[in-house]
Amino acid sequence: MITCHLRYEIDPRQISAFERYVTGWIPIVNRLGGTHHGCFLPHEGANDIAYALFSFPSLTAYESYREAIRQDPQARELWQLSERTGCIRRFDRTFLRPAFEPTAAA
Template sequence: MITCIIRYDIEPTQHEDFAKYARNWGQSIPRCGAKLIGYFAPYEGSSTLAYGIYNIESLAAYEQYRRRLASDPLGRENYAFTQERKFIRREERTFTILVSSPHTPEVNT
């Protein structure tokens, strides 16, 4: 299992646009084959940093997922929405693997 972390640089005055974008992906991403962990918008601190995080089985599964997402009607609509509203200034994807498992239970003292 790999985790894709998308880091967004968004317009600070367009958080509502980003929230709509995130809700749309909340429908499309699972339908197209990835397990969405969630989209995270600025709350405190930076007003421009946001994240999207999902799990997928492998890079090969990711390629299939991307093809399905590109043909998904809501996925295409969401992409057009970002082009029209221009609330995403930059995005970058990082693929990670979990290396801290199994986690050690906390000890209450």
């Protein structure tokens, strides 16, 4: 399994647009074989940082998802929303792997 962690720097004046954008990805990820773990918007502290996490069974499955979203009408609408509103200033994508149990010492 591979989990994608997205860290967004957002325009706090466009929080409503960003919330529509980021939550709009939940059904797309789920429909295309992933598991969306949620979106996390600013509450206290920095008002311009948000997060999203979703997983795919493998990096190959994630790459298939990336290919599929290029043709997906809902994904295009979300990208257009982001462009139109400027709700996202920048984002970083990090890939993580789970560690559920201790590994045996080598």
